[in-house]
Amino acid sequence: MIPPQAAKSLRISHVGLRGVVGSGLTASHVLDFAAAFGTFLEPPGAVVIGRDPRASGVMIREGLLAGLLACGLDAIDLGIAPTPVIQHSIRRRDAAGGVSIGASHNSAEWNALKFFGRDGAYLSTAEAGELLDIYHLKKFAFVDWTRIGRVTPEDRAIDRYLDDLAANYDFAALRKFRVLVDCCNGTSSLILRRANERFGTEFILINEKIEGVSFAHEPSTTRDAVALQLAPLMKPLRADAGFLFDVDSDRVALAAEDGTPVSEEVVLPLIADYLLPRAPGKLIIANLSSTALLEEIAARHGGKVVRVPVGRQAAIDALSTYRPEQIALAGEGTGAVMMPQFRFVYDGIASMLAVLSMLHESGRTLSQVLGSYPKYSILKGQVPLVTQRIPALLMRLRERYSNGRVNVLDGLRVDWPGRWFHVRVSQTEPIVRVICEQRGGPPKELFEALLEAVGQASWPVPW
Amino acid sequence: MPREHLLKIGVSGIRGVVGDFLTPGLACAFAQAFGTYVGAGRVVVGRDTRSSGEMLYHAVACGLLSAGCEVVDIGILPTPTIQIYVGATRARGGIAITASHNPPEYNALKLFNSEGLFFNSYERGELLDLYHQSDFRRATNAEIRRATSDYASAPRLHIDRVLAHVDAARIRQRRFRVALDAVNGAGSVMTVGFLRDTLGCDLHAISVDPTKPFPRIAEPRPDTLGDLSNLVRSSGAEIGFAQDPDGDRLAVADETGHVLDNDDVLALAVDAALRRLPGDVVVNLMTSSVIDEVAAAHGRRVYRTPVGEANVVEMMQAVKAVIGGEGSNGGIIFPAVHLCRDSYTGMAFLLERMAETGEPISALAARLPRFYRKAGQVAYEHGRLGTLMQALEESFPGVETDRSDGLKLILPGAWIHVRASNTEPLLRMAAEARSEAEAEELYARVLGLFV
Numbered sequence: 001m002i003p004p005q006a007a008k009s010l011r012i013s014h015v016g017l018r019g020v021v022g023s024g025l026t027a028s029h030v031l032d033f034a035a036a037f038g039t040f041l042e043p044p045g046a047v048v049i050g051r052d053p054r055a056s057g058v059m060i061r062e063g064l065l066a067g068l069l070a071c072g073l074d075a076i077d078l079g080i081a082p083t084p085v086i087q088h089s090i091r092r093r094d095a096a097g098g099v100s101i102g103a104s105h106n107s108a109e110w111n112a113l114k115f116f117g118r119d120g121a122y123l124s125t126a127e128a129g130e131l132l133d134i135y136h137l138k139k140f141a142f143v144d145w146t147r148i149g150r151v152t153p154e155d156r157a158i159d160r161y162l163d164d165l166a167a168n169y170d171f172a173a174l175r176k177f178r179v180l181v182d183c184c185n186g187t188s189s190l191i192l193r194r195a196n197e198r199f200g201t202e203f204i205l206i207n208e209k210i211e212g213v214s215f216a217h218e219p220s221t222t223r224d225a226v227a228l229q230l231a232p233l234m235k236p237l238r239a240d241a242g243f244l245f246d247v248d249s250d251r252v253a254l255a256a257e258d259g260t261p262v263s264e265e266v267v268l269p270l271i272a273d274y275l276l277p278r279a280p281g282k283l284i285i286a287n288l289s290s291t292a293l294l295e296e297i298a299a300r301h302g303g304k305v306v307r308v309p310v311g312r313q314a315a316i317d318a319l320s321t322y323r324p325e326q327i328a329l330a331g332e333g334t335g336a337v338m339m340p341q342f343r344f345v346y347d348g349i350a351s352m353l354a355v356l357s358m359l360h361e362s363g364r365t366l367s368q369v370l371g372s373y374p375k376y377s378i379l380k381g382q383v384p385l386v387t388q389r390i391p392a393l394l395m396r397l398r399e400r401y402s403n404g405r406v407n408v409l410d411g412l413r414v415d416w417p418g419r420w421f422h423v424r425v426s427q428t429e430p431i432v433r434v435i436c437e438q439r440g441g442p443p444k445e446l447f448e449a450l451l452e453a454v455g456q457a458s459w460p461v462p463w
Numbered sequence: 464m465p466r467e468h469l470l471k472i473g474v475s476g477i478r479g480v481v482g483d484f485l486t487p488g489l490a491c492a493f494a495q496a497f498g499t500y501v502g503a504g505r506v507v508v509g510r511d512t513r514s515s516g517e518m519l520y521h522a523v524a525c526g527l528l529s530a531g532c533e534v535v536d537i538g539i540l541p542t543p544t545i546q547i548y549v550g551a552t553r554a555r556g557g558i559a560i561t562a563s564h565n566p567p568e569y570n571a572l573k574l575f576n577s578e579g580l581f582f583n584s585y586e587r588g589e590l591l592d593l594y595h596q597s598d599f600r601r602a603t604n605a606e607i608r609r610a611t612s613d614y615a616s617a618p619r620l621h622i623d624r625v626l627a628h629v630d631a632a633r634i635r636q637r638r639f640r641v642a643l644d645a646v647n648g649a650g651s652v653m654t655v656g657f658l659r660d661t662l663g664c665d666l667h668a669i670s671v672d673p674t675k676p677f678p679r680i681a682e683p684r685p686d687t688l689g690d691l692s693n694l695v696r697s698s699g700a701e702i703g704f705a706q707d708p709d710g711d712r713l714a715v716a717d718e719t720g721h722v723l724d725n726d727d728v729l730a731l732a733v734d735a736a737l738r739r740l741p742g743d744v745v746v747n748l749m750t751s752s753v754i755d756e757v758a759a760a761h762g763r764r765v766y767r768t769p770v771g772e773a774n775v776v777e778m779m780q781a782v783k784a785v786i787g788g789e790g791s792n793g794g795i796i797f798p799a800v801h802l803c804r805d806s807y808t809g810m811a812f813l814l815e816r817m818a819e820t821g822e823p824i825s826a827l828a829a830r831l832p833r834f835y836r837k838a839g840q841v842a843y844e845h846g847r848l849g850t851l852m853q854a855l856e857e858s859f860p861g862v863e864t865d866r867s868d869g870l871k872l873i874l875p876g877a878w879i880h881v882r883a884s885n886t887e888p889l890l891r892m893a894a895e896a897r898s899e900a901e902a903e904e905l906y907a908r909v910l911g912l913f914v
Contacts, residue, residue, distance in 0.1 A: 023601070027495060027526055056604040062528060063522070066522035070522075213605050214605075
């Protein structure tokens with residue numbers, strides 16, 4: 001059997017290229033992927049690139065530039081920049097595409113490349129498939145010496161992005177809030193420090209130092225991460241709201257003013273609650289693992305939830321099957337939210353501003369807003385994977401829980417009134433994820449039973 | 464169809480036509496092998512002005528960083544300047560991204576050790592093995608080091624080294640009128656500063672825009688320097704200098720616009736060096752015997768090596784030579800500045816000799832012992848060199864021979880040399896004698912052996 005860690009320290013897929021630098025992700029992967037992207041885009045044109053602060057980003061940037069220039073594309077280099085700013089700059093500079101170097105919510109030893117098209121959005125599955133084919137074929141369209149591309153740096157990207165945010169949110173009104181932010185040593189500090197200078201907002205930053213090797217804590221946007229440093233500081237600093245960003249600022253998590261760490265599941269319903277009244281009857285695109293609170297919020301405002309498989313690619317493909325004006329928002333229960341006014345890119349900063357605007361307009365505190373929602377309890381677990389046993393496991397669970405409403409779009413989800421579970425294989429780690437949610441208290445019995453059933457299928461290894 | 468070497472990976476490094484042949488992936492992998500070989504420390508990277516240089520810089524930096532090296536980008540600079548900086552800053556090694564005198568579609572990596580010298584032949588072999596094994600060091604996030612830049616200090620270092628060996632005040636006093644053709648190469652900015660500001664010349668320069676392509680054939684030879692000759696005549700310059708794209712080679716025009724023979728330029732530099740410092744001389748097998756006579760006049764010895772800068776440098780180190788070089792390609796190596804071909808030392812030596820003697824450069828050249836050379840080349844076919852060498856040796860029975868690089872026949876007051884080029888599919892042939900007629904006759908005898 002392949003050791004699970006080795007098997008998953010590099011993943012090349014429709015989402016891009018992702019791995020542990022050194023053991024999994026190497027310079028030659030980066031060069032080949034960059035050349036494939038350059039071949040895919042076809043010169044002339046420019047590609048906007050930026051990176052998160054991981055030390056390996058310096059190496060990956062060099063390889064990315066070499067591959068793009070060799071294919072005859074120019075590069076616009078934003079340096080260390082948040083992913084939503086990179087996506088914003090693609091449209092602003094009328095570039096042919098963009099690449100974000102950064103492993104988002106993963107720990108420091110990981111890195112990844114995310115590819116964006118001309119509109120600044122993620123590649124569709126069909127486009128990403130073509131990119132992968134070029135990568136695997138390794139026949140790259142390198143140009144001759146007269147047409148090789150050039151690099152130009154760009155340092156106004158964050159200001160132009162803030163201009164766009166200011167057109168959508170009333171920064172002057174948000175000045176009254178004292179907002180505590182855990183930057184997790186990532187790129188959000190670059191935006192928020194500048195916002196304070198320009199708009200007089202009061203974002204108080206912790207873990208704001210840009211750091212390449214060791215982050216203050218795991219950069220995941222979860223309640224557990226919020227509970228580490230952000231939540232305990234809320235009351236002492238008399239903050240009105242607390243936010244935690246992942247390293248490249250596309251995801252966000254929350255702490256309430258009373259020091260309560262908020263479940264990552266609540267970010268999407270909260271923003272839905274803010275946006276749906278202005279977009280009555282519209283759709284929310286969410287994955288099968290996200291909280292059922294969404295359905296309740298949607299019902300309050302006459303909206304509807306469309307459930308899709310887990311993963312960014314499924315959400316992107318689902319978005320493309322609706323007219324943009326049909327959609328109120330899209331996202332996952334990980335604090336990653338896309339809004340139509342930001343052209344459907346995951347944007348943690350815009351998500352934060354939506355939450356603050358909601359507090360401003362409603363005149364309520366975050367804990368008051370959250371207190372008005374029915375209580376849901378979600379339990380999440382994971383079990384190491386034995387790949388060949390998964391189909392049989394899913395079939396057995398499906399038979400055992402056949403009294404519920406079954407959805408097999410992505411693993412197995414079964415719904416009962418006020419209760420559901422989802423068992424699926426992770427796309428990023430060698431594990432089976434088990435998620436269980438119940439209106440009211442935690443569904444401990446169901447959760448334990450599922451973990452046991454999945455655990456039996458996982459161990460011992462048959463040889 | 465003639466064979467073209469569109470890509471060559473060997474003990475001299477990696478060199479090829481950029482695009483489908485010399486790809487960023489190959490450059491990155493070679494740099495990764497280099498970084499693995501020299502170890503996780505600072506590695507200096509510089510380049511000439513080729514349009515592919517920026518792209519290849521990023522590929523090389525990627526390979527070095529992934530091998531755990533710290534990259535110091537020193538930008539567009541002459542190769543000798545890069546080498547001097549590597550040695551002076553005690554880096555682990557250095558890479559110059561340049562195809563030297565090759566056409567603009569080519570590029571290459573020149574690799575230097577921690578002293579800023581070409582790797583010796585044994586080191587080059589080890590590095591090539593490492594490249595082929597592909598067993599590179601792959602640094603993790605915590606091991607990856609930074610990339611920094613230092614664009615300012617290398618030219619200063621280099622020029623200060625040169626100034627330590629010439630009387631700059633004396634040169635400045637003369638306010639020489641000088642013409643320059645820098646081929647829009649790596650010397651474009653630095654050479655203008657050196658001649659005009661440091662040596663106080665009245666400079667008339669062409670092709671000193673590093674953002675433009677090479678306006679002439681990149682190799683500075685009498686037949687490629689028409690523009691320099693014209694500039695010398697139109698500006699009334701006392702001397703004209705031409706560099707190649709990476710500023711290691713030098714060609715010289717006299718005050719009439721006549722481009723001097725490169726062997727004579729080396730001979731003038733050898734004379735200038737031996738006036739300053741005691742020691743011997745190293746040149747390659749194809750360099751003119753004028754060097755032997757100039758050295759003999761100073762009571763010094765000349766050592767001969769196979770063709771190639773690395774070979775000359777290796778021998779110069781071994782015999783602690785004070786000056787050396789390769790005549791045909793305009794390479795002057797003065798170890799007191801650095802053990803590398805250096806056009807700046809050459810320019811300074813010639814200007815100083817003119818200042819010392821008060822004579823025009825044509826008169827200094829005319830005073831050199833007179834030799835006549837005839838050289839040419841034919842397309843290479845495998846096996847051809849061996850049979851040619853056999854026939855050549857048989858037609859000159861009993862003559863002293865040197866077989867260290869092809870075959871050199873040493874005749875009284877004359878020589879013949881045939882060898883295969885290292886970089887192109889060519890057989891190179893040369894003959895030298897004290898009279899033009901004899902040189903022609905010897906050369907014709909070599910050509911006759913091909914029939």
